Amino acid sequence: MHATDKQPWYREPWPWLLMILPLTAVVAGFITAWYAVVSNDGLVADDYYKEGMAINQTLHRDTAAIALDLGATLHTSADAHTLHVTLAGKLSPLPNMLRLSILHPTQPGHDHVITLNTAGDGSYIGAMPSLGNGRWRLILEPPQREWRLTGVWWQPHTKTLTLDNRHPAKIQTNNLN
Incomplete structure (x- = not known):
């Protein structure tokens, strides 16, 4: 051993x-x-059932915009501090002001709401906030929220955007590089 x-x-x-x-x-x-x-669960809704039920009301506003044949063109000024919106469609009388919500896809703290005041003949004007680069969701609606137009805005490249719910697959952007 x-x-x-x-x-x-x-x-x-x-x-x-x-x-x-x-x-x-x-x-x-x-x-x-x-x-x-x-950490903060910013994307989790406390009242998810109520938010789910509100989807039907939201879809009704899209349908109302289609029935009114509404479309809008958004254009930023050269200095990117002013937003010009032209509303077209079978809407009479035109609202005195519009509300534009600019929503960040993942961070609600970066969302902006712009009040657009009428400038006559379906034109509206408002102050453009400073947006970070990336994709932003837009919702254009009157104060009473009877209808809405939606779209996607890519910053900083998109200077002009056409919102048209009649042809959602044909949302047009004019990129100025």
């Missing part, structure tokens, strides 16, 4: 190497749980 020099298990490298992966997973799990508790 040979006498072998046996070391305790904790002095061997293999048990420690085998334990590193499960220990890393446990630590990552705790970090993930901590982050889930302290």
Whole structure:
């Protein structure tokens, strides 16, 4: 019999190497749980049922815009501080003002609402906020919210945008590079 020099298990490298992966997973799990508790769930709605029921009312406003044959052209000024909107369709009388919601797709804190005042003959004008680069969702509607026009605005490249619910697949943008 040979006498072998046996070391305790904790002095061997293999048990420690085998334990590193499960220990890393446990630590990552705790970090993930901590982050889930302290972070803001900005996209989760508290009253999701009511919001789901409101979809039918929203679709009704789109249908009303189609029935009125409404369309709008949005154009920013050269300095990008003023927004000009031209409304066309079978709407009589024209509203004195319009509301344009500029919505960020993922961060509600970056949303803007612009009040557009009439400038005559279906034209409206308002102050354009400073928008970050990227994709923005637009909703144009009167103060009473009977109808709405929607579209997507790419910043900073899109200077002119046509909103037309009659042909949603044909939303037109004129890019000026």
